[in-house]
Amino acid sequence: MHILEERQRQVHRKGSEPFDLDCNKQSAAGSVSQRACVFCGSRVVLYPIADALHLVHGPIGCASYTWDIRGALSSGPQLHRNSFCTDLKELDVIQGGEKKLHKALTQLIVEHQPKAAFVYSTCIVGVIGDDVEAVCRQISAEQGIPVLPVHSEGFKGTKRDGYRAACEALLKLVGTGDPSGVSKASINILGDFNLAGEVWMIRKYYERMGLEVTATITGDGRVDDIRRAHGAALNLVQCSGSMMHLAKVMKDRYGIPFRKVSYFGIEDMSQALYDTAAHFAGVVPGIQERTVELVRGELQYILPEIAEYRKRLAGKKAAIYVGGAFKAFSLVRALRHLGMDTVMVGSQTGLKEDYEELRELCDEGAIIVDDSNPLELSSFLSERQVDLFIGGVKERPIAYKLGIGFCDHNHERKLALAGFEGMLNFAREVYGTVASPVWRLTPRGSAREAAPCR
Amino acid sequence: MLLRHTSADVMERSALTINPAKTCQPIGAMYAALGVHNCLPHSHGSQGCCSYHRSTLTRHYKEPVMAATSSFTEGAAVFGGQANLLAAISNIFALYNPDVIAIHTTCLSETIGDDMVQVIAKAKSEGKVPEGKHVIHANTPSYVGSHVTGFANMTKALVKYFAETSGHRNRQVNILPGWVEPSDMRELRRLARVMGVHVNMYPDTSDVLDAPHTGEHEFFPRGGSTVAEIRHSGDAMSTLALGPFASEPAARALEEKCEVPAEVLDLPIGLLATDRFIDGLRHRAGVRVPAPITDDRGRLVDLISDMHQYFYRKRVALFGDPDQLAPLAEFLVTMDMRPVYIVTGTPGKRFETRIRDLVADAVPEVQVRQGAQADMFLLHQWIKREGVDLLIGNSYGKYIARDENIPFVRFGFPILDRVGHSYFPNVGYAGAMRLAEKILNAFMDRQDREAKEEAFELTM
Numbered sequence: 001m002h003i004l005e006e007r008q009r010q011v012h013r014k015g016s017e018p019f020d021l022d023c024n025k026q027s028a029a030g031s032v033s034q035r036a037c038v039f040c041g042s043r044v045v046l047y048p049i050a051d052a053l054h055l056v057h058g059p060i061g062c063a064s065y066t067w068d069i070r071g072a073l074s075s076g077p078q079l080h081r082n083s084f085c086t087d088l089k090e091l092d093v094i095q096g097g098e099k100k101l102h103k104a105l106t107q108l109i110v111e112h113q114p115k116a117a118f119v120y121s122t123c124i125v126g127v128i129g130d131d132v133e134a135v136c137r138q139i140s141a142e143q144g145i146p147v148l149p150v151h152s153e154g155f156k157g158t159k160r161d162g163y164r165a166a167c168e169a170l171l172k173l174v175g176t177g178d179p180s181g182v183s184k185a186s187i188n189i190l191g192d193f194n195l196a197g198e199v200w201m202i203r204k205y206y207e208r209m210g211l212e213v214t215a216t217i218t219g220d221g222r223v224d225d226i227r228r229a230h231g232a233a234l235n236l237v238q239c240s241g242s243m244m245h246l247a248k249v250m251k252d253r254y255g256i257p258f259r260k261v262s263y264f265g266i267e268d269m270s271q272a273l274y275d276t277a278a279h280f281a282g283v284v285p286g287i288q289e290r291t292v293e294l295v296r297g298e299l300q301y302i303l304p305e306i307a308e309y310r311k312r313l314a315g316k317k318a319a320i321y322v323g324g325a326f327k328a329f330s331l332v333r334a335l336r337h338l339g340m341d342t343v344m345v346g347s348q349t350g351l352k353e354d355y356e357e358l359r360e361l362c363d364e365g366a367i368i369v370d371d372s373n374p375l376e377l378s379s380f381l382s383e384r385q386v387d388l389f390i391g392g393v394k395e396r397p398i399a400y401k402l403g404i405g406f407c408d409h410n411h412e413r414k415l416a417l418a419g420f421e422g423m424l425n426f427a428r429e430v431y432g433t434v435a436s437p438v439w440r441l442t443p444r445g446s447a448r449e450a451a452p453c454r
Numbered sequence: 455m456l457l458r459h460t461s462a463d464v465m466e467r468s469a470l471t472i473n474p475a476k477t478c479q480p481i482g483a484m485y486a487a488l489g490v491h492n493c494l495p496h497s498h499g500s501q502g503c504c505s506y507h508r509s510t511l512t513r514h515y516k517e518p519v520m521a522a523t524s525s526f527t528e529g530a531a532v533f534g535g536q537a538n539l540l541a542a543i544s545n546i547f548a549l550y551n552p553d554v555i556a557i558h559t560t561c562l563s564e565t566i567g568d569d570m571v572q573v574i575a576k577a578k579s580e581g582k583v584p585e586g587k588h589v590i591h592a593n594t595p596s597y598v599g600s601h602v603t604g605f606a607n608m609t610k611a612l613v614k615y616f617a618e619t620s621g622h623r624n625r626q627v628n629i630l631p632g633w634v635e636p637s638d639m640r641e642l643r644r645l646a647r648v649m650g651v652h653v654n655m656y657p658d659t660s661d662v663l664d665a666p667h668t669g670e671h672e673f674f675p676r677g678g679s680t681v682a683e684i685r686h687s688g689d690a691m692s693t694l695a696l697g698p699f700a701s702e703p704a705a706r707a708l709e710e711k712c713e714v715p716a717e718v719l720d721l722p723i724g725l726l727a728t729d730r731f732i733d734g735l736r737h738r739a740g741v742r743v744p745a746p747i748t749d750d751r752g753r754l755v756d757l758i759s760d761m762h763q764y765f766y767r768k769r770v771a772l773f774g775d776p777d778q779l780a781p782l783a784e785f786l787v788t789m790d791m792r793p794v795y796i797v798t799g800t801p802g803k804r805f806e807t808r809i810r811d812l813v814a815d816a817v818p819e820v821q822v823r824q825g826a827q828a829d830m831f832l833l834h835q836w837i838k839r840e841g842v843d844l845l846i847g848n849s850y851g852k853y854i855a856r857d858e859n860i861p862f863v864r865f866g867f868p869i870l871d872r873v874g875h876s877y878f879p880n881v882g883y884a885g886a887m888r889l890a891e892k893i894l895n896a897f898m899d900r901q902d903r904e905a906k907e908e909a910f911e912l913t914m
Contacts, residue, residue: 002548002549004545004548004549026525026527027501027523027525028525028541028545029523029524029525029538029539029541029542029545030496030522030523030524030541030542030543030544030545030546030549031522031523031525031545031549032494032520032521032522032523032550033501033504033505033523033525034505035501035505036501036502036505036506037500037501037502037503037505038500038502039502040502040505040506058561059478059561059595059596059597060471060474060476060477060478060596060600060799061477061478061479061480061481061503061506061561061596062502062506063471063474064474064476064477064478065477065506065507065509065510066506067473067474067850078455078456078457078458078459079459081456081457081853082457082459082472082473082831083472083473083474084470084471084472085470085471085472085474086469086470086471087470087471087474087826087827088561088597089597089598089826090595090597090598092597093561093565093597099469100469101469103468103469103470104469104470107465107467107469107470108470111459111461111465112459122561123499123500123526123531123560123561123562123565124561124562124565124597126531127531127562127565127566128565153531154499154500154501154502154503154526154562155499155500155526155527155528155530155531155562156528157527157528158501374518374520374671374673375549375550375673378671393509393512393513394505394508394509394512394518394519396512396516397512397516397517397518398518398671400516400667401518401667401668401669401670401671401672402669402670402671403667403669442667442669443668443669444669
């Protein structure tokens with residue numbers, strides 16, 4: 001397969017060469033990259049805050065494509081599942097969109113009484129020179145709620161920069177509420193977006209350990225909780241790509257320590273709870289014992305069934321291509337728990353140290369790739385004779401066309417994959433797709449049946 | 455109540471769209487370009503645009519969707535995107551080797567004023583476009599029109615770049631199918647074949663976005679109209695342009711460029727619109743309507759007559775794209791139903807005129823809105839003021855259907871939560887039968903689900 005010269009250092013085969021992966025750079029123009037933009041990053045991170053207004057300032061497309069896109073669930077308000085947009089027209093591009101923005105915001109805030117408003121700038125807002133900041137300030141003064149500009153012009157970087165813009169907006173909320181009454185044994189859950197209700201599951205674990213959850217940021221998020229999040233004693237950061245910036249600034253500003261955690265897979269999930277318990281050992285009596293008990297109980301429930309899947313999945317090969325590299329670490333470990341080898345792993349926006357860690361984690365010969373594209377992906381899948389591909393929307397049909405099982409670990413997961421129960425769901429889903437009889441009907445399946453062993 | 459924030463009081467909104475019944479131009483241009491053989495659509499803008507369009511098309515078709523992007527950076531936004539586009543053209547031909555790169559612009563590249571004609575000329579003069587290969591473009595600013603406009607603009611670009619006259623008229627009829635599904639395009643070809651009419655149709659996404667499983671990921675699937683076919687459309691004896699919004703601009707361009715006379719028809723959705731399409735083919739090609747077609751029509755009439763008591767006087771709300779909505783509303787009237795609310799986000803006053811022409815006699819109370827603020831929030835408010843028996847539209851209708859407990863038939867773009875649309879046509883008499891069946895099923899499933907035990911019936 002032909003790989004563009006400027007991309008050749010973004011692909012590494014473990015064992016074949018010294019490790020010097022190129023990453024965190026702009027995609028080559030003209031490549032069919034799987035990446036998205038700054039706006040996309042900000043929008044997916046912030047929109048789960050369910051009692052806030054989310055207004056997209058720009059032409060209609062950006063609002064249409066992100067309308068309830070991710071399945072982030074709320075236990076209360078559902079305002080975030082609507083799509084609000086200033087729907088800029090040709091005349092607005094010439095004359096500026098500030099008046100329209102002012103009018104739209106006023107109307108929406110009066111009508112829906114949200115606790116806060118986020119205003120997302122799209123590409124052209126950055127070019128036509130609207131002073132979104134000033135409009136937000138003015139509306140905030142007029143309406144008496146925080147109105148927060150999100151500097152998410154699409155061209156200003158990658159999704160990763162969008163996460164940062166989202167964190168900057170959140171940082172204007174954090175610290176504006178009254179933290180009195182927040183327990184010393186309290187945490188914030190950062191970087192879980194409550195897809196398929198995952199944050200509810202995680203929250204319950206911590207509560208069973210005897211901890212109080214001050215804010216979930218942003219899954220099933222509420223503005224008032226975020227405003228007093230600075231009263232919590234510890235930040236637990238999942239999906240560190242999106243929320244690390246918030247955690248770091250909260251540490252500097254409010255002295256709140258943070259821990260990186262992951263809730264995917266048995267090892268990582270248990271580790272997250274044990275680490276948290278250790279942190280609160282002196283504050284919450286009996287927390288470590290309770291945590292051990294909790295983990296034991298959960299494992300007792302899920303392990304027997306997982307063992308069955310493991311028997312049948314042992315030796316199968318998996319490939320992973322996800323947005324942020326951090327998720328890939330957990331997936332490699334979780335797949336190993338199922339007896340599977342990860343032979344290809346990549347991400348849209350990983351950093352050097354992420355890939356370094358992935359290389360450590362994977363076996364000899366594994367392909368490690370940054371900012372890949374469909375042509376490369378399908379050739380890697382075929383070359384390594386993969387049985388399972390884990391990715392997002394755009395990767396799914398590529399796997400199916402090749403006759404390979406697929407598991408969505410992104411927006412389109414329908415079952416919770418986090419937590420202990422999530423590991424069981426994951427095992428079921430992986431087994432279900434890898435062992436599906438449909439593959440026997442495909443050329444790849446027939447070829448395998450014809451071969452006595454592989 | 456997921457849409458509990460929707461009130462029945464309709465307020466004046468001039469600066470705000472809520473829950474849009476449209477999206478932006480570039481995705482339409484991308485879809486049209488996918489209907490050209492060995493063509494790679496190219497989005498000249500930020501990476502996110504291309505990613506969103508590919509994701510949405512993938513969710514709708516469950517197929518890989520290939521398109522490249524100029525990957526704008528801050529520098530490109532300041533100094534213009536020419537350098538990115540030139541690099542992209544080189545990279546695409548080196549890596550993917552398509553016959554055609556079909557560039558569409560975005561709000562960003564339009565606002566900063568990139569000149570596509572000039573960049574393409576530069577690419578050619580610098581030898582970046584290999585012999586026999588093509589780079590074409592359509593201007594598709596997201597702040598003008600809608601996704602339908604983008605489809606129309608790319609189809610027109612195909613005419614402008616490729617159509618030629620050799621001086622010899624052939625016996626072919628051009629069909630510009632409009633924004634319909636691959637299944638519909640396949641059905642249009644079938645109908646023409648049965649009629650004995652030689653057609654030249656573009657764009658054609660059949661065998662691109664409904665490709666069979668072969669065990670390969672075909673970067674360029676086997677379908678799509680070829681450049682040669684589009685070129686020869688300049689020699690055809692006439693053009694049938696289906697759907698005024700999606701197809702008329704291209705048909706007029708072809709008329710002007712190659713003097714191929716054009717007739718603009720509604721999409722052949724429903725009985726009467728299909729009649730007009732069949733009649734158009736008959737006239738243009740000078741053929742007779744063969745028995746299989748008359749039989750198809752007869753079966754449709756038979757189905758409607760068998761079940762007409764269930765259609766009678768049912769109030770329907772519909773939303774989506776203008777070319778679909780007009781013949782669909784007409785078909786509902788044919789079946790004695792009452793399309794009372796009709797909404798499209800695509801601007802164009804002639805839509806309202808067309809709807810009134812088709813349905814106002816039968817349904818004088820019909821409410822129609824198009825363009826800015828003609829969105830699903832407004833439609834929902836209308837429904838809250840006076841309810842309907844049926845909702846027809848794309849997947850985004852499911853929120854309203856659930857909150858108001860209205861039977862819901864998915865129709866249009868995008869459909870993100872069901873399959874079938876890419877395989878089973880909605881056009882032609884057979885397509886109309888499928889629509890009638892779906893509508894009946896929606897009513898009857900509800901009746902079976904909600905009937906009291908004593909009223910539960912076996913035969914319906």
